[in-house]
Amino acid sequence: MAHALQDGRTKASAKDWAGALASFEKGLSAAPSDPTLLAETAWAAFNTGDLARADSAARRGLAVATRPNLRAQILYTAGRIAEAKNERDAARRAYGESLALRDNAEVKRRLSALGGSLAGELVCAEGAASIETLCACLRKRTPDLLLMEGDEVTCRSLPVSLSLGTPRLSVVRWGSSNDAQYVLVAHDGPTFRPVAELGRECEPGAFGVHNTSTVVGGEKRKVGDREVFVVKSEVRNTDMNLAGLEDCFADIDRETVCALGDEKRPTRCIVVPVATKSGCGPGVEPEPSELDDAMRALLAERKAGWSTTASALGWSIAPDGKLVVRALGDASASPGPVGEHPLW
Numbered sequence: 001m002a003h004a005l006q007d008g009r010t011k012a013s014a015k016d017w018a019g020a021l022a023s024f025e026k027g028l029s030a031a032p033s034d035p036t037l038l039a040e041t042a043w044a045a046f047n048t049g050d051l052a053r054a055d056s057a058a059r060r061g062l063a064v065a066t067r068p069n070l071r072a073q074i075l076y077t078a079g080r081i082a083e084a085k086n087e088r089d090a091a092r093r094a095y096g097e098s099l100a101l102r103d104n105a106e107v108k109r110r111l112s113a114l115g116g117s118l119a120g121e122l123v124c125a126e127g128a129a130s131i132e133t134l135c136a137c138l139r140k141r142t143p144d145l146l147l148m149e150g151d152e153v154t155c156r157s158l159p160v161s162l163s164l165g166t167p168r169l170s171v172v173r174w175g176s177s178n179d180a181q182y183v184l185v186a187h188d189g190p191t192f193r194p195v196a197e198l199g200r201e202c203e204p205g206a207f208g209v210h211n212t213s214t215v216v217g218g219e220k221r222k223v224g225d226r227e228v229f230v231v232k233s234e235v236r237n238t239d240m241n242l243a244g245l246e247d248c249f250a251d252i253d254r255e256t257v258c259a260l261g262d263e264k265r266p267t268r269c270i271v272v273p274v275a276t277k278s279g280c281g282p283g284v285e286p287e288p289s290e291l292d293d294a295m296r297a298l299l300a301e302r303k304a305g306w307s308t309t310a311s312a313l314g315w316s317i318a319p320d321g322k323l324v325v326r327a328l329g330d331a332s333a334s335p336g337p338v339g340e341h342p343l344w
Helices: 002-013 017-030 035-048 051-064 068-084 088-101 105-113 131-139 293-304
Strands: 154-157 169-175 179-188 191-202 210-223 226-241 246-259 268-282 307-317 322-327 339-342
Touching (some): 002 017, 002 293, 017 035, 051 068, 068 105, 131 179, 131 191, 191 246, 268 322
Antiparallel strands (some): 154 169, 210 226, 246 268
């Protein structure tokens, strides 16, 4: 696997994309769920013009990658693939999610050219007359999921016992038993509309990959003469790379701040990752005889980048209705919507 990755990168540097793709796929035959190999495969396949193969690798990579920079890289590739297929909404979503994880001038340029914003786009954003009709729209979004053979796509509201501070907000879980997403839904007049993504669960059966999300609940807060609703959710992702030699994780606590709207002015919500901790370190301890030279070199490369980072964001609401998000500590280490964002 390590030799295939190095060989593929050498060929990619020389723009031999077909050769690079062959090398990366050889590595995947030995480690089919390695996120780095999947990221490289997706980019190489895109550059050969094989969009179907690129799309498959990108989706599998997003299901198992936890490192923010690697996820941002794969999301950028997903955006390029979507652009090539003239799927502008999907491209905007991918670029917006990539920028939320890593600042990048090229991604900003492409997102701006598509008329998008950092917030990205939500699926089925036009809303529906009922939760059941909204679910019918979501169930059609199978390209947004990592589906295994025989998977059934379902959609349901979480129990009413989950209090969000107002009956006008609810949470829908849609997807399969292996890959599912949690979406916050607002009831604005006759329309049920997705207003925020709260997290994703993915258990693809690959070694060491466990991505879970929990919607904790919500509460009403008074801001001057206005009310906002804050929905709390948690993301806990772990994966073991290099056949278990590397252990990576990402823990994210989110507060989604919502100002309720009406038929003419939709509810607006902004997701703030108030606490983020992620990193990679050693996994299982190998016997020296178990590693060949290529694997030792790759493991040494990974070790050089092993670290744990933590960041925090705070927020307040200005008198003019703008949500003001600020970094608590090192702003450069804080992914998320730092700055001012209009809520109403």
